[in-house]
Amino acid sequence: MKILGPVVTSKSIGKSYLQLRDLFPIAKRYGFNCIVLSEPHPRSWVSFIAHAQKYRIKPIILYETVDGKYLLQTNNDIRSAIMHYNGLGNNLRLKKIEMDLPYVKYPTGVLKDIFKDEESLCIKDGLKYQNELSIFSNIATYYNIRNYRFDEYKVTDYNLTDIVSQKDLTFEEKRRLSYELEIIKKLGVKNYILTVKKVVDTAKKNGISVGPGRGSAVGSFLVYKLGITKVNPIEYDLLFERFLNEYRHELPDIDLDIDAEKRVDLIKALQKEVGEYKISQIRTYSTMKIKSALKKTEELLGYNLEAKINAPIRSKENIDKFKSLSKKDKTFFYVAYYLEGIEVAESVHAAGLIISQNDLRTFSPIEEKETPRRGFKEVPIIEWEMSDLKYLGVEKFDILALDTLTFLKKLQIEEKYRELSDSKTFHYLSKGLTKGIFQLDSKLGQKLTQRIKPKDFEELILLLAINRPGPLESGMIDQYVNEDSPEYLKKIFPETKGVLIYQEQIMKIAQILGGFSPQESDLLRKAVSKKEKDKITTFKTKFITNASKKIGEKEATLLFSQIENFAQYAFNKSHAVAYAHITYWLSEKKFKDPSHFFLEYVKIKGIDIDIINEASLLGVKIKLPDIRYPFGLASKTDLIMPLYIIKGIGKNISQIFEEAKLSSLEDFFNFIINKNINRNIVELIIKSGALDYFNNNRKNLLRETTQRMKGKVQQLEDIKSTLFGEREQKSTKKVETTLQDYAQYEIESIGFPLSLMSQKGLSNTLIDKYLNRQKVYLDGYVYRDFIVDNSAMIYSRVYNKNLKRLIKHI
Template structure:
């Protein structure tokens, strides 16, 4: 029996360049029947055992600690080693193995030479040392992933059905609930759903904002009545089968959006309720992508190539070209091939939590943190029956709380909100704050909530390129589709529409309709063909053979662009709440948006349209201020001034300039910060002549900065009074320069009287217009807006140039 080992995988980051997936391909190639994995951590163990079973190779695991190697014989030994790794036990009752051979850390000899590592082996090297490894091949092991148990968290307070006993419902609701309950019971997912409910209740316990819902779970009436989601699926015709049906072989996904600033607080609350080591995060790895692999190959080899590689590097198309490459190109490609996918750093899963009834230190390797991290990836955890709970940070929820937006689920039809959105005023609006979102909002011009849902669903390049949007605008769908889907004018937009059509026209069961949807979205031709005849035969009775055949082929193409309506409906609520706040209280909205994202041209222009002026920072309001018609910028919108500096000036009421300088010296605020505060206009209320203030600051701080000035002269020599002083600027020009230097935008120029308000038309309608304003650097400015010259098609009547 050929034995390969001792192997160290690339999950020992920085030590090994042998990815576990390559290990087994090469082991098969060279005829190895046993692999010895020897690492100081258990991070690779689950995947290693699984692949050994798949490739019919005998696995042997050695656990390294304190410069010793311990033999892992079975599941109990795995558990003992993990408890030792997690510092639950100090001593190991395991057999010590004396194996002092070099580690296998490279897939092929070429890589070992490139990395100049004579102390490690590649896979092929081990063939020469079979005698030295023979003794370990006689060791018996029994690792069984099916028997390596994970104890899921159990909800003990109530049974699922108990939550609905005293709730009044209509007959339709009772029927839907009974159907969903039977499916949930049949699939045995009650505990999963109730655990999600506990997470929601823990958030409510702390007043942590949770989103209205996310993904297909929004289609469940049961989940809605439990308070997990907040949107009634019956109101929008959402399908439960998109979320869960009896053909589904995995747990349902109920993803939770949470206020980004309080996600960790929620997790710590769960730890308090369920146990500190019972709620943990999940390990992920940053891996080398195509561009990084090519760059690293170039760096290691000292040359580049003109290979036209289609991502991924390991694709069949690239491999088929290998025989045509020159020798240097082959070396370059093979190196990049083995670097692609290599783990480069450890990360934490953005959303996933594992929740157990047991202390997880007895189950898997943990990185000790305030929220521990289970050091197995999710794909590995599924091998031992672990499912995750996704709790996602959503910045928008934090923003909603700051602007005091109202959660509303009934009154969503304010026509003024839709009128403004249809003008393209999408800045800060969830899911629409992009060029494409602005463009589609102006094109679709939503007039009600259903059309807002549609807008969110098609706000992707795919629908735009597929002709879906033009078909919607031109009302070009067949009449029978318009009758079935009046809300989308007969145009297919949502995944659920595939399901509804297959039920209405194809006479599919709800479960079959979801199988068809899934098969089409994954382009599984064999599965699709099984459904095709049934669909066409039944649909022919209603719309004729030609239409039925055409419709099925259209469904196949459309499935690539279709969007989950349940998800779009839930997220459209968030978009509407933001619209409502923005268009009714724009000053508050934009001030908080500036604090979150910074100032830009779109904010200035949209605020102006909504009757709000953006004013320079004011040191009396270090975190900004607003009223109905204006916003005072926070000090930290100034480049070089952070929130920590702004905080220094909280509750300061300076009587005059000297008062300010005395305070600045007392707080040891450096001269650069003082100059920025003056240039941005934050001291204008004390003295609105910024040039004079800058001069005064030099005189008042001369004594304090004399030493620094002397050092500067020694290092750089005397500064000649040329350039800046020899140029003559008007005060307006100076202030515009100061604005650019400190804030990045010449907002002072928009305050000048006597200029036309023409740029705003350009901003809204993208028209060629007559312009009467200022051209300053890369900007055009008048009373209405600021535009970048590069996106302006100029028909100029008059320009006041500031150069």
């Protein structure tokens, strides 16, 4: 038996360059049939065992402590070591191994030599230590990661069947619920769904906003009736099979959107109900990507790669290219190959939570931290990645922090699921006024909105589904706008004019024309989206045979080809329906109360040209900050920006001035001197126009600030004047602030020359250019990168080609 060890993996960040994915294939190549892992943490253990099973190499794990190395032979040993690691016990009743050998830390000798590490080994070097490692020859290990698991959290206070007996259900709803319940029971996922309900109920109990739903779960009527999602799937013809399918053999996936400011509060509330150590976050790692790997290799070798390689480095395309590289480039590629993917920092899964029936510290390695806030504990983190937990059969619950829900709360928007048909909302949305609108706040979103011009909620759903580069390139949008689909498809899918846009449509058409069962139709959807050729061939024969009887063989063949082509661009309608509600709520609020909408948006995102112009078009004038309203102010026609919109000024400064309640310029100067506020901050406040209400001669104010803030230096000058008769020469000449000064100051302090938009006699035509990119004639200002009139502000470098008669130049 050839034994390799002791091995340290790259999960010991900064101490090894040996990734598990390289360890086993290289060890196999050199004939090793046993690997000894020796680390002071359990982070690698699950993946190590899984890889060992895959490559049929005997795994041996040593757990290192300050007292020595301990042998783990069984699942129970692993559990004992983990509890010790988590501080639940000091006595390890495990066999101690006496071994003093150099560690294997490199995949190859090339990498080891480049790092000039004489104390460590590469995999091949392990062949030299077979005598010393012979102590492991007769050691047997019995690791079974499939049997290493904790009990999932059990919900016992709710029975799913109670929901079917509700009196207000229609016959169709009862039938749908019974069908869904049957599948849920058959797949054994009842407890998973009820645990998600527990999370949602806890959020509601604590006043924490939960989104209307996301993903395929919105297609379940039962999930809707449980209050997990808020959109009735029957009303939108959403398919349960897209969510759960008895032939798919996959657990359901119910993701939750939570108010971003309250996610931690929700987890803390769950801990109180479930147990502090029964909930944890999940470890992830930041890894070295292609750019970092190439840069690091360049640093190590002292030269750059001449050949061009694409990401990822380990792609087949690059491997094929390797043979034709020069010797120098081969070395470079070789090093970068082994560096790509190396763990460089620990992180936490953005959404995933584990919820257990048992104390997680008895099952998995846990990291606990305390924040600087008086011993406030952060949520524990399982130090195994999601891939490790999947090996163990552990399911996570995804709770995502969604900023838009926080925005909705600040706007005091009331959720509604009826009467989503305000004509004003769709009128302005169709013009492309998508700034701050969920899922459409991008140049592509604006462009597609102007192209589709949604007239109702159904078209808004469609708009969200196609708001991706893929559909734009596929011709799907042209087909929709030009209504080019066959008549039989228009009859089946009138809401999309016969265009296949949603994944659910592929399923529905397979059922209507192809004679597929609902479950089979989902398997077809999955096969074509993942391009599984063998499965597609089987489905294709059945589809064309059955569909030919209804639309003819030529059309049936053409339609299946279309399904194959469009499947990669098709979108989950359930997800689009749920998110379209948020889009609509924000749009309606924006066009009914634009000043309030933009004030809250500016507080979160800051100011930009799109906000200035869209507000102008909606009859709201964006005004400069005002010291009297440090957090801004919104009226029907005006929006005063908050102080912290000024560069270099934070919310803490705004808070200080909020408490000041200034009523005069004298108050202001006394206050800043008393509070010892930095002179640079004071100058930025003046330049931004925040003191214009008291005195709009900003240039003179800047000079006066210099005089007033001299402090003790000024007192010494006064003493000198009294004692020696020396008088400081002071300028009494008053300076005026020109329009150019205003523009310059505002660009310096807030980024945009807003005062230029307030001058009399300018045209109001520039907004047409902003919206439609058409030629316009205007009377306005050109200053630096900006072209300005009373209606809008645009960047000259983008639009200058089509502008005529720019008569005012600063």
